[in-house]
Amino acid sequence: MKFFNFYKISLASVLLATPLCIFCLKTLANTPTPQKPGVIINSGSTNACGYRIRVFPSGKATYTVCNRKGAGEIKVNTATKFFNDISVAQPLSKLPNISCAKSVSFGTSTEIKYQGQKSPDISCPSNDSKVTNLHNDAESIQKELNFSTSKNS
Numbered sequence: 001m002k003f004f005n006f007y008k009i010s011l012a013s014v015l016l017a018t019p020l021c022i023f024c025l026k027t028l029a030n031t032p033t034p035q036k037p038g039v040i041i042n043s044g045s046t047n048a049c050g051y052r053i054r055v056f057p058s059g060k061a062t063y064t065v066c067n068r069k070g071a072g073e074i075k076v077n078t079a080t081k082f083f084n085d086i087s088v089a090q091p092l093s094k095l096p097n098i099s100c101a102k103s104v105s106f107g108t109s110t111e112i113k114y115q116g117q118k119s120p121d122i123s124c125p126s127n128d129s130k131v132t133n134l135h136n137d138a139e140s141i142q143k144e145l146n147f148s149t150s151k152n153s
Contacts, residue, residue, distance in 0.1 A: 038086055039113040040138045046105040048149040055141055057083055065147050074144040082137040086112065089130040092119040096131065100124035110138055 037054040044050025049066035059079045062071045089095055092112060097120035102108070109121040112134055122135045 036115055038082055040141060041111045041113065042138075042142075042149075043109045044149065045103075045108050047151065048106075048108065049151055050108070051142070051147070051149060053138075053141060053145065055079055055082055061141065061145055063145060063147060065149055066151065070145075070147060072145045072147075074141055078137070078140055078144060082134075082141065085130070085133040085137055086114050089119070089134060090114075090117065092117040095119050095122070095134075096126065096128050097121070098124040098126050098128075098131065110135065112138070 035057070037056050040051075040053040040055065042051050051063055051065035053061055053063040055061045055074065057079055059074050059076045060071070061074055062069070064070075086092070089112075092114060099121075108123060110123040111121060112119040119134065122131050122138070126132050126135075
């Protein structure tokens, strides 16, 4: 009889747990995981080459600077922060378009592209934390990849 009671408890546990497992699997399936790269585009200036960085959630990155291609890796935490900041800032086209005075020789513009969206220039100082976070992410990523934008290289 004990075996029978154990069987009832086990069967009941399975029957109760199944809907919970299905719910968990559905939730995981609907959780977006960015697989497409976020792209940082810097215009360059008279004195510096522009660049384009493709950043993947894994931390892998490819870039083009001064007509040279390269690849590297950034910290996963940096990549995660970048994609989180993109998520918070969406839709990117609705970020405030802030203009500022820029030097003809040294002034650059920086934009973020992600899944068909494009931000305005994020390189001007802003009171909007979404713009500031994306700008700081872009600078951190460029520094971690450690490539030169010098036209003399």
